[in-house]
Structures are given as C-alpha cells and as structure tokens.
Amino acid sequence: MAEQNSQARILPGFVAVEGLDGAGATTQVALAAGRLRVRGVPHFRTREPTDGPIGQLIRALLASRRPISGTAFTLLFAADRAEHCHGAGGIIEHRAAGDLVISDRCIASSLAYQGLEVRPEYVEAVNDTAALPERVVFLNTPVALCQRRLRARGAGWQRFDGIATQRRLLAAYDAALDRLQARGVTVHRIDGDGAPEEVFAHLWPLFGID
Numbered sequence: 001m002a003e004q005n006s007q008a009r010i011l012p013g014f015v016a017v018e019g020l021d022g023a024g025a026t027t028q029v030a031l032a033a034g035r036l037r038v039r040g041v042p043h044f045r046t047r048e049p050t051d052g053p054i055g056q057l058i059r060a061l062l063a064s065r066r067p068i069s070g071t072a073f074t075l076l077f078a079a080d081r082a083e084h085c086h087g088a089g090g091i092i093e094h095r096a097a098g099d100l101v102i103s104d105r106c107i108a109s110s111l112a113y114q115g116l117e118v119r120p121e122y123v124e125a126v127n128d129t130a131a132l133p134e135r136v137v138f139l140n141t142p143v144a145l146c147q148r149r150l151r152a153r154g155a156g157w158q159r160f161d162g163i164a165t166q167r168r169l170l171a172a173y174d175a176a177l178d179r180l181q182a183r184g185v186t187v188h189r190i191d192g193d194g195a196p197e198e199v200f201a202h203l204w205p206l207f208g209i210d
Contacts, residue, residue: 008107008124010184011131013095015207016106018173019139020166021158022146023192024199028139029104031200032207036100039209044094046084047104054080062159070117077110078126085131092131100207108136111176112169113160120179132185137203138177141192143167 017032019025026047033045049055049062058076061068085091091101107130110123143166150161160169181187190202 008128008130008132010134011091011095012134014091014101014131014133015135015137016103016108016133017137017139018105018108019141019192020143020146020169021161022149023139023141024196025139026104027196028200028203029102031196032102032203035204036209041100041209042098043100043102045102046091048084048106048109049077049080050084052080052083054083063156065157070114074110074114074118074123074126077114081107081127081130086129103133106133108138108173108176108180111179112172115172115176116168120175132180132183135186135188135206136177136180137188137190137206138173139192139199140189143170145193
C-alpha cells in the first residue's frame with residue numbers, strides 16, 4: 001500500500017518511552033540502549049523531535065519565545081515524524097533490517113503536548129501514515145521532581161517546561177495514552193520517582209529480552 005493511502009499501523013518491535021520534560025525518558029532510553037548493546041541485540045536508538053532539519057527547526061522554536069500556533073506545531077511534528085518513519089535510515093527501514101527500535105518520545109507526545117491547543121482527532125489525522133509503537137512506556141514522574149531536574153540542568157527556557165503547563169500535561173498524557181491503548185498500543189505506566197537504576201529495573205523487563 002502506498003504511503004499516502006496508508007493509515008497508521010502498529011509496528012512490532014517499536015518501543016517509545018514518554019514522560020514530561022525532566023521525567024527521565026532520555027536517561028531510560030540511554031540505559032536501555034546500553035543494555036541492548038551488551039546483550040548483542042541489534043537496535044536503533046532515536047528520538048523526537050529528530051536530529052533532522054525539521055526536528056532541528058522544532059527544537060529551535062521550542063526554545064524561542066516567538067508565538068507559534070498549536071496547529072503549526074502539530075504540522076511540524078507530523079512532518080518530522082513522517083520523515084522519521086518513512087525516510088532513509090528511519091524507523092521502518094530499521095525494523096525491516098531486524099533492529100529493535102527504541103525512541104525517546106513519539107506520537108503520544110503530540111497527542112499530549114499539541115493536544116493542549118488542538119483537537120486530538122486533528123493530531124491523529126495529520127499523523128495517519130506514521131507507524132504506531134507496539135509499546136509505550138510512560139514514566140509517571142511527579143511534576144515537582146521534573147521541575148527540580150530541569151532547574152538542575154541549567155538549560156534555558158523551554159516552551160512547555162512551566163509548572164502550570166506540566167500539571168496540565170499530566171492530564172493530557174492520561175487521555176493520550178488511553179487513546180493509543182484503544183487503538184491497540186500496549187501502554188505501561190511506571191513510577192518515575194526514583195533513582196535511574198531503580199526505574200530501569202521496572203522498564204527493562206518490558207523488552208522481554210531476558
């Protein structure tokens with residue numbers, strides 16, 4: 001089926017780790033990739049926004065105070081995700097080669113973050129050719145802890161990092177994960193309030209490697 005006529009399908013062997021900024025998703029993806037490497041499991045570690053040209057534009061806009069509409073952000077993320085899935089060296093190509101794919105964020109982030117400003121049906125519609133992860137692992141990390149970690153990083157201002165926004169995002173994530181679960185995606189919610197190794201002890205078994 002041609003890409004333009006296809007609809008989002010669950011892709012076996014594709015795992016996404018999600019959470020608020022500061023929840024620890026990047027750390028957990030790094031730990032998982034390290035364990036997979038030690039086990040000799042072929043894998044592709046990736047993230048959204050990607051490091052491609054569209055992803056770099058998104059990252060610049062996230063750090064900018066320039067007003068950007070929710071619709072514009074939704075379309076940018078969808079374009080980045082389409083290239084991430086279908087482009088050269090992307091998710092589908094890696095899965096075809098037999099690599100397990102583990103991504104720091106995916107469609108659940110758009111449903112939560114862009115869902116603050118646009119209807120979730122619209123987010124789903126503009127992502128209708130992107131692959132859905134087989135599993136989504138959501139790190140349920142308290143907002144107060146996320147805020148402490150963000151301050152400790154010393155990073156500059158980011159559009160969605162405010163405490164009030166993060167509180168809204170927790171509820172938005174619940175709705176987003178429920179939508180994905182209704183579409184057949186397996187969703188795991190695990191406690192992110194702990195040392196990275198403690199959280200990873202709950203995440204790693206979900207891969208079913210050993």
